[in-house]
Amino acid sequence: GQQLNQSPQSMFIQEGEDVSMNCTSSSIFNTWLWYKQDPGEGPVLLIALYKAGELTSNGRLTAQFGITRKDSFLNISASIPSDVGIYFCAGIMYSGGGADGLTFGKGTHLIIQP
Amino acid sequence: NAGVTQTPKFQVLKTGQSMTLQCAQDMNHNSMYWYRQDPGMGLRLIYYSASEGTTDKGEVPNGYNVSRLNKREFSLRLESAAPSQTSVYFCASSEGGGPGIQYFGAGTRLSVL
Numbered sequence: 001g002q003q004l005n006q007s008p009q010s011m012f013i014q015e016g017e018d019v020s021m022n023c024t025s026s027s028i029f030n031t032w033l034w035y036k037q038d039p040g041e042g043p044v045l046l047i048a049l050y051k052a053g054e055l056t057s058n059g060r061l062t063a064q065f066g067i068t069r070k071d072s073f074l075n076i077s078a079s080i081p082s083d084v085g086i087y088f089c090a091g092i093m094y095s096g097g098g099a100d101g102l103t104f105g106k107g108t109h110l111i112i113q114p
Numbered sequence: 115n116a117g118v119t120q121t122p123k124f125q126v127l128k129t130g131q132s133m134t135l136q137c138a139q140d141m142n143h144n145s146m147y148w149y150r151q152d153p154g155m156g157l158r159l160i161y162y163s164a165s166e167g168t169t170d171k172g173e174v175p176n177g178y179n180v181s182r183l184n185k186r187e188f189s190l191r192l193e194s195a196a197p198s199q200t201s202v203y204f205c206a207s208s209e210g211g212g213p214g215i216q217y218f219g220a221g222t223r224l225s226v227l
Contacts, residue, residue: 040220041221042219042220044218088157
């Protein structure tokens with residue numbers, strides 16, 4: 001099956017620093033999604049990307065759909081304490097019908113030191 | 115908006131006990147999903163339902179059963195709980211009719227002793 005390699009697994013940064021994480025696959029995806037999971041909560045959608053090369057921002061978050069369609073990147077600028085959590089990438093491949101298919105990465109744990 | 119609601123939020127079971135996790139969505143979505151989340155494993159799909167009346171196995175279906183009661187509700191049943199089923203369980207829904215964005219509930223934290 002499809003697999004997404006998400007890196008890094010965890011990040012320890014200082015408040016105010018910028019953050020970069022990425023997701024790569026051997027398979028091509030048609031849509032890339034980035035979710036954030038706060039401690040004790042379910043994942044919440046941050047950004048959706050639909051076209052190769054697309055660059056989309058949501059406040060301090062910016063995500064890009066890789067040109068090869070096999071990768072995606074998420075950047076967070078000027079991190080703040082509430083950015084703490086687990087960030088998941090997810091890819092969707094259109095298979096011509098049937099149920100929605102979403103493949104998740106294993107997540108990047110972001111820890112911010114004040 | 116309530117979105118996806120899961121009950122209970124926490125549960126402790128003894129090995130061999132049974133229980134049903136409930137999930138309901140109010141977004142008129144066609145597709146619903148059950149995942150489990152374990153440390154270092156990410157989210158793994160247990161079962162999904164593409165539409166009312168249909169269910170299919172995901173990556174880790176063993177030990178679980180599901181029921182798509184109606185368009186709104188999708189339940190997950192553990193017939194004989196085992197310690198390996200200690201996990202956080204998430205229900206999700208999507209509009210359906212093809213691949214799409216999934217929206218998640220807050221999770222059920224289950225411990226099996």
